[in-house]
Amino acid sequence: MFDFLELPVKKLNSEAVIPESAYEGDAGIDLRSLVDVTLQPFERALVPTGLAVAIPEGYAGFVLPRSGSAIKQGLSLVNAPGLIDSGYRGELGCICINLDAQVPIEIKAGDRIAQLVIMKVEQVKLLEVNELSETSRGAGGFGSSGVQ
Numbered sequence: 001m002f003d004f005l006e007l008p009v010k011k012l013n014s015e016a017v018i019p020e021s022a023y024e025g026d027a028g029i030d031l032r033s034l035v036d037v038t039l040q041p042f043e044r045a046l047v048p049t050g051l052a053v054a055i056p057e058g059y060a061g062f063v064l065p066r067s068g069s070a071i072k073q074g075l076s077l078v079n080a081p082g083l084i085d086s087g088y089r090g091e092l093g094c095i096c097i098n099l100d101a102q103v104p105i106e107i108k109a110g111d112r113i114a115q116l117v118i119m120k121v122e123q124v125k126l127l128e129v130n131e132l133s134e135t136s137r138g139a140g141g142f143g144s145s146g147v148q
Contacts, residue, residue: 007118008054012091016050017110028064028115031094037107039098044078046093047113055086060121063094063114074100075107077114084116092116 009018019029034050055061061084069075078095094114098105107113137144 005056005059005118010052011050012052013050015109019051019116027117030112031063031092031114031116033107033109033111033113035109039096039105039107041098041101041104044095044097047096047107049092049094051092052089053092054089055084055118057086058120059086059118060084062117062119064117066112066115073105074098075105075113
């Protein structure tokens, strides 16, 4: 059995589609385009959903690409993941990009374009210090663990 977090959703346009998961237990809730859009190769556009949500305090929304659309068409999101803070009440939009070098992507109104995942987040209080605790990795940057 699953615990459910209630997420108030408001249609800002009568043509908007209330999101839903494809399968019970899925983390992602499919977001759909409100409009028809053609993305030329490497072109990006803000695609509206016609929806607003009220994410509860202590949670955040993360907008992620859909893996099927990514592999089949090259459709992705420029700022993946997009972050929706709990205080935001405006329209959900997806900054879509066509990563296919040759073929345009046709997005039709009602097409699934991204997925929304709601996650619990902690509030952080920054504490300035003179030294940080030691770890086995230390200050090793990108690629410091090597390729195995």
